[in-house]
Amino acid sequence: MEHKKKSVYLDNNATTPADPRVIEKMLPYFHETSANPSSIHGAGRRARDAVEEAREKLSRLVHCRTDETYFTSGGTESDNMGIKGAAFAQSERTKIITSAIEHHAVLTTCDYMKKHGYEIVKAPVDEYGIVDLNFLSRAVDDKTLLVSIMHANNEVGTIEPLKDIGEIAHRHGAIFHSDAVQTVGKIPIDMDALQVDMLSLSGHKFYGPKGVGALVVRRGTRFDPLHHGGHHERNKRAGTENVPGIVGLGAACEISMTEMNTEEKSIRELRDSLWIGINKEIGEVQLNGxxxxxxxxxxxxxxxxxxxxxxxxxxxxxxxxxxxxxxxTSGSLEASHVLLAMGVPHDLAHGSLRFSMGRFNTKRDIDHVIEVFPGIVKKLRAISPLCKN
Amino acid sequence: MQYSEKVMDHFMNPRNVGEIENADGIGTCGNPVCGDLMTFYLRIEPRIEDPNKACISEIRFKTFGCGAAIAVASMASEMVKGKTLSEVTAMSRDDVANELDGLPPIKMHCSNIGVQAIQEAVKDYLKKIGRDDLAGKIKGCPDKKH
Incomplete structure (x- = not known):
């Protein structure tokens, strides 16, 4: 790629670059304070303090108690831990309800649970990607152990009405789990207000490091651990804590707490100016979400x-x-399950493109895309047999 | 997933793009539902006594598809130029993929579509000149609905 001049990263929903302030906070925990938090000596206690401080920051961000947080290796583990953990902690209920547009971390876990005898129901979504609440009301019953619906979709960004979904789940005593990896650190989250019993989050989606995340579980919600071993995370997640990662996650939470509001506004402006620019320069494009x-x-x-x-x-x-x-780009021959579930025709699903903006993008990045992209579309349309002009 | 330099070259600078007015043979293979569609247009130097020895004198294509699909169409168009119809009919997807210094396994179907679309165009030509007997021997594109 010799003629590459400047790089513009617009894939922030896939992962975000760690904030330099986060990295700085993490560094001492790789060497100077690298003791095991379970050790009782001074160095171990300092590591323990760092883990607990991060826990407080996380609980402030999502409005939960510190003893409701369980650090994990990331979003996928949290989803597995929530779904399997809730199922294996009981034996009466056998039905799991999710949506057609979940991340594969949830969908594939549900497929696995199906092999183990659980009934899996996938709620449809409308053209914007909003889960069908009427369907959910009819589907949730006294056999339902868990409803798992994401907070915001990673591909199209649509935000789901968690509060309404939580109420439907609770009407029948089902647990409500939400994969919130795309929203934690980006929009305000209040576990109580959203009626969520279990919430999955991931550090690298909001400028923290990769390899760390958490599952937040409300008091009184029973779940079995996935990992068995030592007494870490109150016997719910065995394995020596990833101290630098957890410290980084805490730092990312702290930054998001203070900067979320202004950041959301400026990112929205960038995104809207990109859409306006694309719409002006290129005909026959549609917005998904x-x-x-x-x-x-x-x-x-x-x-x-x-x-x-x-x-x-x-x-x-x-x-x-x-x-x-x-x-x-999916490694399979099927187009996006999210777009197809929203009713986007196959050819338009194959022709989809996601730009996801984040903290480190600037107006110049957007200008660069608007400058370059129309030429690319023109060139590809000129070779397309579907394009008649 | 990594594309070879040759794939990237043909993808970024595709050869023989376009259509031929009143083409002697037109062939399409693939389906936008699956994400790949190719149409080839052929100009053929006729050989009335033995159409299998007729040569492709000009070729153009249009493609809807991924990087591999565009590169395959471009490379295949280069490969068949000047070839006789029987030579084109004997071509396989591996021939095109090898010329491109390989394709990722998941993209091999693109190579298939490329070869089949060209063979479909040859078939179309043979039918047009009333040689259904020869056309019937060519497999062409297995999935013609689009």
């Missing part, structure tokens, strides 16, 4: 007559990093 009720940094579009991977490769040549729901 809810027009208003979606994550500030997510712009998912479908460009008619052309395919996503070929757009991504061309953008990559210009140093612009985005992602697509095309089959070609």
């Amino acid at each position: 809810h027009p208003e009720n979606r994550l500030a940094g997510t712009l998912n579009i479908s460009v008619k007559y052309i395919e996503g991977e070929s757009m991504l490769l061309n953008l990559d040549m210009h140093g612009i990093y985005a992602s697509s729901g095309s089959a070609c």
Whole structure:
């Protein structure tokens, strides 16, 4: 990629770069204070203090008690721990309800539970990606052990009405789990107000390090651990704590607490200016996801007559990093399950592109995309047999 | 997933893009539902006594698809130019993939579609000149609904 000039990272829903302030807080815990938090000596106690301080920061961010947090290796582990843990802690209920647009960390876990005899129901969504509440009301019954619906969708950014879903789940005594890896640190979260019993989050989605996350479980919600071993995390998640990671997660929570509001606004402005620019320069594009009720940094579009991977490769040549729901980029031959569930036709799902903006993007990044992207679309449409002009 | 330099070259600078007006043979393979669609247009130097020895004198294509699909169409168009129809009919997906210095396994179907679309165009030509007997021997594109 010799003619690459400047790189523009617009794949923040996949992962965010760690904030330098986070990295700085983590560094002492790799060497100077690298003792095991379970050790009773001074060095161990300092590591323990660091873990507990991070726990407090996390609990302030999502409005829960410190003894409701369990540090994990990330979003996938948290989802597995919540779903399997809730199921294995009881034996009466056998039904799990989720949605058609969940992340694979939830969907594949549910597929696995199905093999073990659980009934899995996937709620449909509307054209914007909002879960069908009427369907949920009918599906949840006294056999339902868990309802697992994400807070915001990673591909299109649509934010789900968690409070309403939580009420439906609780009407029948079911546990409500939500994969909130796309929202924690980006929008305010209040476990009580959202009626959530279990919440999954991940450090690297909001400028923390990779390899660390948490499952927050309300008091009184029973779950079995996935890992068995030592007494870590109050016997719920065995394994020596990832101290630098946990410290980094705590630091990321603290920064988000203070900067969330202003940041959300500026990211939204960047995203909207990108959409306006694309719409002005390129005809026949459609927005995927809810027009208003979606994550500030997510712009998912479908460009008619052309395919996503070929757009991504061309953008990559210009140093612009985005992602697509095309089959070609998913490692399978199927287009995005999220877009298809929303009723987006196959060819438009293959022609989808996701730009996800974050803390470190600038107006210049957006200008660069608007400058380069129309030419790429023009070139690919010129070779497309579907494009008649 | 990594593409070879040749794939990237043909993808970024595809050869023989376009259509041929009143083409002697037109062939399409693939389906936008699956994310790949290719159409080839052929100009053919006729050989009335033995159409299998007729040569492809000009070729153009259009592609909807990923990087591999565009590169396959471009490379295949280069490979068949000047070839006789029987030579084109004998081509396999591996021939195109090898010329591109390989394709990721999940993209091999793109190579298939490329070869089949060209063979479909040859078939179309043979039918047009009334040689259904020869056309019937060519497999072409297995999935013609699009």
